[in-house]
Amino acid sequence: CSTEGSAPRPVIGPDSVEVLGYSYPRDDFTNVTPKILEKVGRNLHNQSHHPLWLIKERIKAHFYSSYMGRWGNPLFSVHDNLSPVVTVEQNFDSRKKGDNYYLNRATMLRAHTSAHQSDLVRSGLDAFLLAGDVYRRDEIDAIRLFSNHEVRGFGRSTDASEQETHTLEAVKLVEFNLKQTLTRLITNLFGDLEVRWVDCYFPFTHPLFEMEVRFHGDWLEVLGCGVMEQELLNSGQNTHIHLTYLEHTQNILTTYMRFV
Structure with a gap:
């Protein structure tokens, strides 16, 4: 469902903000800047042979073949x-x-591509990849700007068992499969790298990990992943988590990758 083409130029007027052909009335919450709006609609990840497009296509090819x-x-x-x-609810x-x-x-402007996750799940999809530009007021550093790009996957097994009843052995198997899958992805993208996993915490997700790779003598975070709590799945609510499908594990798994 990817398309290319030029979008209407965004405009911030005295009473409204024009973005992608739509007009949004301004109010006391309006804080988007002209510099940020200049990036909306560029769709660098969909421009053939752009570095972001190349990374996205390699991720797609990896999951398609796997x-x-x-x-x-x-x-x-x-x-x-x-x-x-x-909408604010989506974000x-x-x-x-x-x-x-x-x-x-x-x-x-979406802070994460997970803003679309709930809508796609409710439409009946069990496995999908999301890619797009995201906008956050992050502190600018070597890997973050105010405008970034994300690729994330969602997936679930149709015979998923209840997470609360998992034995320690089952949890360890899920963890092993998840890390193995993502290590293969990173190796496919960037070759053999020194990798380490860091335990993390986020509500509604357990276990949760970040992958870091050795880059120029330092450790660089490249992705996060975890298992969504069963309660969230049962409630049908959205989560912060970015999912990836593992065919033979009986869990909801999550992963995201962010590229500047």
């Missing part, structure tokens, strides 16, 4: 042309005004 259906069809659908303008995992770019009280 996870096939019975008839040889890819198990993952790909969604890389969804609008970065979302469930980051809503502080100081951390985000608001068009008004009701709409904002």
